[in-house]
Amino acid sequence: MKNSLFQTILNVVLVAAVVALFVMNYGKDTKKASVAEGEVAAVSDKLPVAYLNIDSLLLNYQFAQEANEKLMSKQEDARLKLNTKLRTLQNEMADFQRKLDNGAFLSQERAQKEYQRLQKKQQDLEQLEAKLTQDILEENQALNLQLSDSLMNYLKTYNADGRFEIILNNNAKDNILMAADGYDITNDVVNGLNARYAK
Numbered sequence: 001m002k003n004s005l006f007q008t009i010l011n012v013v014l015v016a017a018v019v020a021l022f023v024m025n026y027g028k029d030t031k032k033a034s035v036a037e038g039e040v041a042a043v044s045d046k047l048p049v050a051y052l053n054i055d056s057l058l059l060n061y062q063f064a065q066e067a068n069e070k071l072m073s074k075q076e077d078a079r080l081k082l083n084t085k086l087r088t089l090q091n092e093m094a095d096f097q098r099k100l101d102n103g104a105f106l107s108q109e110r111a112q113k114e115y116q117r118l119q120k121k122q123q124d125l126e127q128l129e130a131k132l133t134q135d136i137l138e139e140n141q142a143l144n145l146q147l148s149d150s151l152m153n154y155l156k157t158y159n160a161d162g163r164f165e166i167i168l169n170n171n172a173k174d175n176i177l178m179a180a181d182g183y184d185i186t187n188d189v190v191n192g193l194n195a196r197y198a199k
Contacts, residue, residue, distance in 0.1 A: 046183075051168040051176050053186040060190045063150060063197045067143040074139065078132040085125050093118055154193050158185075 058064045096114055098104075105111040155167060167185070170176040 048163060048165040049168065050164045050166075050183050050185040051170045051179060052189055053184065054169050054171045056186050057151075057190055057193075060194075061147075061197070062194050064147055067147065071136065071140060071143060075136055078136065082125070082129055082132065085128070089118070089121055089125060092121070150193065150197075151189075154189065154196060158189060158192060 058068075096118055099114075100111060105114070159167065164185075168175060170184075
């Protein structure tokens with residue numbers, strides 16, 4: 001589930017980053033340089049590009065750690081609640097079956113009522129499981145949106161001077177196989193996010 005949470009957060013952050021950067025840079029005038037035959041174009045030492053290692057960001061950003069811990073705790077509580085209720089239901093069903101096998105019910109009607117009660121209890125348990133699962137999914141989405149919003153707002157401040165035309169996402173070296181160290185801004189961003197979060 002931890003990988004699933006990280007992957008979900010990663011996907012949200014990536015989409016939000018690309019959209020925001022596109023919107024921020026769409027209307028800017030771009031400088032065009034033409035190079036005649038035989039001329040050599042001057043290239044700066046560093047491209048106006050940077051990237052974030054999202055895995056490292058999620059592991060080191062205090063808000064992401066706390067959000068993940070909170071979500072895991074909620075999942076554990078839900079699992080405990082469901083397992084407790086399930087064990088109680090299983091014990092009641094086993095008791096019902098023993099009584100049925102031993103002819104302990106005084107009438108068929110009493111056996112039928114007990115069977116219906118157990119079925120209702122099972123349906124209630126299934127509904128509770130669905131509700132708890134939905135609650136966790138909704139909380140996960142809300143936390144992903146908060147994380148994405150926090151990151152995007154910080155990146156706007158971080159890149160206010162416009163030194164980067166694009167900031168890419170790198171997840172487990174999926175997108176960027178190799179880059180010079182100067183292009184990785186993960187530590188700067190994590191430190192800035194944590195400093196801002198601590199306030």
